[in-house]
Every structure is written in C-alpha cells, then in structure tokens.
Amino acid sequence: MASTTFLDKTLLAITRITEQSLFSEKFANRRGFLQSLDIRFQLVTFLFILVLISFLHTPQSLWLVYGASLLLAVFSRIPLRFFLMRVWLFVPIFTAAIVLPAILNVVTPGDTLWVLVKFSHPLTWGPYRIPAEIAVTQQGLRAGVVFVSRVAASVSFAVLFTITHRWSDIFAGLRGLFVPRILVMTLSMTERYLFVFLRLIQDMYRARKSRTIRPFPASIERSWIASRIGITFRKSVEMSEDVYKAMLSRGFQGEFRSINRFHSRFVDYLWLATVLIAGGILLMSERGMVR
Amino acid sequence: MHIPDGYLGPATYAAMYAVTIPFWAVASWKLNRTLKAKQAPYLAIGAAFAFVIMMFNIPIIGGTTGHATGATLIAILLGPWAAVIAVSAALIIQALLFGDGGITAIGANCFNMAVVGALVGYGVYRLIAARSEVTSRRRVAAGAIAAYVSLNVSALLTGIELGLQPMFEQSPSGRPLYAPFPLSVAVPALALEHLLLFGIVEAAITALVIRYIQKNDPDMLK
Numbered sequence: 001m002a003s004t005t006f007l008d009k010t011l012l013a014i015t016r017i018t019e020q021s022l023f024s025e026k027f028a029n030r031r032g033f034l035q036s037l038d039i040r041f042q043l044v045t046f047l048f049i050l051v052l053i054s055f056l057h058t059p060q061s062l063w064l065v066y067g068a069s070l071l072l073a074v075f076s077r078i079p080l081r082f083f084l085m086r087v088w089l090f091v092p093i094f095t096a097a098i099v100l101p102a103i104l105n106v107v108t109p110g111d112t113l114w115v116l117v118k119f120s121h122p123l124t125w126g127p128y129r130i131p132a133e134i135a136v137t138q139q140g141l142r143a144g145v146v147f148v149s150r151v152a153a154s155v156s157f158a159v160l161f162t163i164t165h166r167w168s169d170i171f172a173g174l175r176g177l178f179v180p181r182i183l184v185m186t187l188s189m190t191e192r193y194l195f196v197f198l199r200l201i202q203d204m205y206r207a208r209k210s211r212t213i214r215p216f217p218a219s220i221e222r223s224w225i226a227s228r229i230g231i232t233f234r235k236s237v238e239m240s241e242d243v244y245k246a247m248l249s250r251g252f253q254g255e256f257r258s259i260n261r262f263h264s265r266f267v268d269y270l271w272l273a274t275v276l277i278a279g280g281i282l283l284m285s286e287r288g289m290v291r
Numbered sequence: 292m293h294i295p296d297g298y299l300g301p302a303t304y305a306a307m308y309a310v311t312i313p314f315w316a317v318a319s320w321k322l323n324r325t326l327k328a329k330q331a332p333y334l335a336i337g338a339a340f341a342f343v344i345m346m347f348n349i350p351i352i353g354g355t356t357g358h359a360t361g362a363t364l365i366a367i368l369l370g371p372w373a374a375v376i377a378v379s380a381a382l383i384i385q386a387l388l389f390g391d392g393g394i395t396a397i398g399a400n401c402f403n404m405a406v407v408g409a410l411v412g413y414g415v416y417r418l419i420a421a422r423s424e425v426t427s428r429r430r431v432a433a434g435a436i437a438a439y440v441s442l443n444v445s446a447l448l449t450g451i452e453l454g455l456q457p458m459f460e461q462s463p464s465g466r467p468l469y470a471p472f473p474l475s476v477a478v479p480a481l482a483l484e485h486l487l488l489f490g491i492v493e494a495a496i497t498a499l500v501i502r503y504i505q506k507n508d509p510d511m512l513k
Contacts, residue, residue: 009348020389050395054301057462091295091390102471110466127475143467147297150469154296158390167388182319182331183380189335190342190380191388197343218350225349226499233340233368233500234508240336244329 006221007209014202021195027163032076034164039173041268045275046161052279053153059142061286062149069156076164087159092152099147103140105131110139167191176262193239197232204228292360292449292481293385294400296393298470300460303452308398314406315379318372337369337377342384349496359496362404362445363412363438367501368511374409399452403445412441425512426505431498438497439490443482446489450474450481 028035034042049065056062073083101107104116112135123130162170171188175181208224215221299307322330344361366374379401385391392400419433454474457467470477504511 006348006350010346013346013348017389024388047394050296050393051301054297054299054304054395057468095295095297099471102467107472107476108467139464139466140471143471146466146468147471151295151297154393154395155390158296158394162388162390170387185331186335186338186376186380187384187387189331190338190384193336193339194342194384197339198346201343201346221350222495223499223503225347226496227503229344229347229364229496229500230503230507232343233504234511236336236340237511240329240333243332243336247332 006225007205007212011202011205011209014198014205017198018195021167024163025166027076027078028166028169030077032078032164034072034076034160036267037271038262038264038268039165039169040176040262041264041272042161042165043170043173043177045272046157048275048279049157050154052283053150053157055283056150056286057146058286059145059149061282062146062153064282066149066153066156069153069160073160076160078160078163083159083163086163087152087156091155092148095151096148099144102147103136103144105133105135105137105140108137108140108143110137112136113138113141189243193236193243196239197236200232200235201228204231292400292404292446293382293392294396294403294449294453296395298393298453298456299396299399300456300469301395302459303455303469304395304399307396307402307452311398311402311406314375314402314410318375321372322376334373334376334380337365337373338380338384341365341374341378341381347496349492359438359493360404360408360442360445361496362408363416363434363441363493364497364500366409366413367416367434367437367497368504371409371413374413375405378405378409399449403448403452407448408441408445411444412437415440425509430505430512431501434501435494435498439494442490442493443485446481446485447478450478453477453481 053062053065056065070080070083074080105112112133115133115135117134119130119132119134122132165173168188168191171184171191174187175184216224322334341361344364345358348358360378362374362378365377369377382392382400382405383397386394386397386400414437416433416437419436420430423429423433451474453470454472454477456469457471457473460467460469462468472480501512
C-alpha cells in the first residue's frame with residue numbers, strides 16, 4: 001500500500017506558493033525605501049548587482065554586498081528574522097552542505113590545514129584517486145567560503161527584489177525596459193493563470209484526501225495522478241480558447257497596450273548612480289585598480 | 292536541476308544566454324506564423340500548465356515521492372516550439388518570482404530544461420512513434436523513452452556546465468570561484484540520480500498521461 005504522503009506534499013507545495021504570493025503582496029505594500037523607487041530603476045540595479053556579485057572574487061567583497069542587502073531590507077521594513085530565514089532556507093544551506101567535500105584535498109588540492117583521515121597508502125579507483133591523507137586544504141576552504149558567500153549574496157538580493165514588489169509591477173517594469181511586449185504579456189498571463197490551476201489542483205487533491213480512508217496501491221495512485229494531469233491539460237486547452245474569445249470580444253486585435261505610466265524622480269537617478277558607482281569602485285578596488 | 296545564482300561564472304552564463312536566445316527567436320517566429328494573435332493566451336496557459344506539472348507529487352517507493360519536469364509531455368501535447376516557450380516562461384517565472392533557479396542562470400536553465408528537454412524529447416518521441424496509431428502502445432512506449440532520454444540529456448548538460456566551472460572560471464592562483472566540483476564529480480553526481488531515479492519517474496508519468504489521453508481524448512495526440 002502507498003501512503004498518502006504524495007497528497008500532503010502536493011497540497012503543501014501549493015500552499016507554499018500561495019504563501020509566497022501573499023508575503024510579496026504584504027511587504028510590497030509597506031512604505032519602505034525599495035518600495036518607493038521606480039520599478040524600472042530597480043530592475044536595472046538589481047540585475048547589475050547580481051552580475052556584479054558574479055564578478056567578485058574575495059569573501060570580503062561578497063560579505064560587503066551581502067551586508068548591503070540586509071541594510072536595504074531593514075530600510076524597506078522587512079522583518080530581519082523573516083528575511084534571513086527566507087534567504088538561507090534553502091539554497092545557501094544546501095550549497096554549504098554540498099560544498100563540504102570540495103574543501104578537502106580529494107577535490108581541491110593545496111596546502112594542508114587539518115588532516116582528517118590517514119590511510120596506509122593512496123587508493124585508486126578508475127580515474128578517481130584518494131590520497132593517503134584526507135585533509136582540509138587552505139585553497140579548498142577559501143573556495144568553499146567564496147562559493148557559499150556568492151550564493152548567499154545573490155539569493156539575498158533576488159529575495160529582496162521579489163518580496164518588495166508586487167508581481168504585476170515587476171512585469172510592468174519589464175515592459176518599461178523595452179522587453180518584447182509579447183513576452184511580458186505571456187509572463188503576466190502565466191502568473192495569473194497559475195493561481196487558477198493551483199486552485200483547481202488543490203480542489204482535486206482536497207476532495208481526494210477527504211475521501212481517503214485507506215490508501216490504494218502505488219500503481220493505482222500513480223494512474224490517478226496521471227489522470228489529474230490529463231484533466232488539467234484538457235482544462236488548460238479549453239481555457240486558452242475561452243480566454244482568447246474573451247479577449248477578442250473586448251476588442252483585442254493582437255496588439256498589447258500598457259496602462260502603466262512610470263514616473264521617475266530624482267531619488268531614482270540618485271539610487272541608480274549610487275549603485276553603479278559603488279559597484280564599480282568595489283570591483284576596481286578588488287582588482288587592485290583603486291587603492 | 293535548476294542552477295541557482297552563483298554556481299556559474301559570467302563567461303558560462305553569458306554563453307548560455309547567447310546559445311538560448313536564437314532558439315527563443317526561432318520558436319517565437321514559428322509560433323507567430325501559426326498562432327498569430329492567439330499566441331499570448333495559448334502560451335501563457337501552456338506555461339502555467341508547465342509550472343503546475345511540477346506540483347504533482349507521485350509515490351515512488353515507501354513514503355518517498357517525486358515529480359516530473361514535463362518538458363517532453365508538453366512537447367508531445369503542444370508541439371516542440373510551443374513547449375520551448377511555455378517551459379521557458381515557467382522557468383523564468385520560477386526564477387523571477389519564486390527564487391527557484393538563478394536569474395543569471397536563466398539562459399542555462401532554459402537551454403537545459405526547455406530547449407533540450409522539449410526538442411530532444413519530441414525528436415525521440417517522433418522517431419519511435421513514427422506513423423503508429425494514436426491509440427497504440429507504441430506511442431506510450433515512445434513517450435516514456437523520449438521523456439527518459441530527454442531528462443537524462445538535460446541532466447548531463449547541467450552536469451557538464453557545472454563541471455566546467457573549476458576548469459575555466461578560476462582565480463589567478465587557480466582556485467575555483469564558482470561550482471567547485473570537476474567534470475569527474477559533477478557529471479556522475481547528476482547523471483546517476485537521473486538515470487536511476489528521476490528519469491524513471493519522468494518516463495512513468497509521461498507514459499501514464501499519454502495512456503490516459505489515448506483513452507479519453509485521443510485527438511489531443513494528433
């Protein structure tokens with residue numbers, strides 16, 4: 001017999017997505033620093049920061065950028081505890097866990113810091129060679145710290161961006177940055193219909209869970225899930241026809257017009273200049289071009 | 292398989308954007324000719340479907356569960372180019388709004404899962420299905436094999452991209468700056484779990500959904 005874990009996991013995954021959407025709406029409505037800026041300037045600066053992070057080589061620079069994300073979170077009225085939990089669970093902690101073998105001489109050879117295990121002789125297995133001493137190396141430790149710091153700084157800014165803006169504003173900002181309208185329209189509609197489908201799946205799974213006294217064998221459960229995917233697909237095709245007809249009846253002729261109007265202010269230009277200059281100085285000082 | 296920000300160096304993620312953009316352009320051009328004004332709602336709903344396929348957890352062994360990525364299934368149901376755009380849109384939404392996969396890695400993730408996932412999956416499916424009856428068992432087998440092959444090719448490419456990082460993206464002293472594992476570790480790590488587990492889950496779901504559609508709405512497979 002299969003357990004009903006698959007029902008719970010699916011319902012939990014749907015709840016998590018809805019929760020993320022609600023949190024984003026809640027924090028985006030606060031009167032904080034990032035929320036007050038023009039979304040177009042924010043898209044450009046956050047993309048610049050993510051690219052900048054990918055070019056930095058030292059842990060100190062990455063920690064500085066990470067610290068800036070915490071400061072921005074505070075000024076944007078995001079509770080720090082919530083923000084730290086959201087950032088560190090799951091990607092940076094997962095990264096820290098998988099990077100552990102890379103700090104050893106087995107993966108990253110270099111100057112030995114601590115010897116962990118000693119064998120009588122080196123072991124060889126095909127292309128893989130395990131040295132007589134397994135040790136943490138200076139180069140491995142530094143590579144691991146840089147890697148985790150880079151991932152944490154990147155995720156921190158990505159999370160900060162998504163929770164301080166309404167999702168509809170993000171799509172409007174993309175449109176304002178000359179991203180093809182058909183792409184923005186598709187993404188924007190995807191986000192809306194995603195929640196329609198999630199509701200549909202949630203209803204199917206809740207109905208199933210409420211009727212379950214004893215689980216069926218796994219093969220029957222798998223067939224049931226396949227039928228739900230098939231039904232969801234059939235409904236999605238019907239819905240795309242209905243939506244298209246509804247759009248036609250409202251005068252849609254294949255062209256997309258935006259109702260969003262953007263108003264850039266002095267503070268937006270100041271923010272843009274600050275980020276570009278600070279990022280440029282940080283990168284140049286790391287490369288030894290500025291002292 | 293979603294590569295987060297920080298795992299790929301600038302040269303790799305820029306190259307992956309450069310490789311992926313032409314596929315997006317070709318897909319948009321082809322769909323623009325066939326769907327015309329209908330393309331936004333059609334693709335948006337296809338993308339939402341691509342997103343929610345990953346929500347369906349299925350029981351595997353004991354209490355463990357897994358889910359499919361659905362690229363091959365969507366390519367069989369919507370066509371390969373619509374699948375490229377629909378799965379890409381789902382991946383972009385996941386990266387931009389949910390932090391699933393990096394923003395700098397969108398090019399790489401879309402290439403691995405949307406472009407390769409859909410085109411390889413569809414190619415293998417057509418090759419095996421040939422001119423068989425829509426309701427034949429051969430179609431079910433074709434879907435399963437195509438899903439298994441395409442997911443494993445996607446995983447292999449992801450492993451290669453990650454494994455190349457310590458070779459090409461180093462500090463002046465030769466220290467790895469991004470994903471630190473070499474090809475000899477990254478490729479087997481990703482390939483084995485997909486060959487032995489996730490590929491089988493993907494194949495099983497694809498086959499079961501095709502069988503369901505054969506019984507209830509075979510026109511969708513034409």
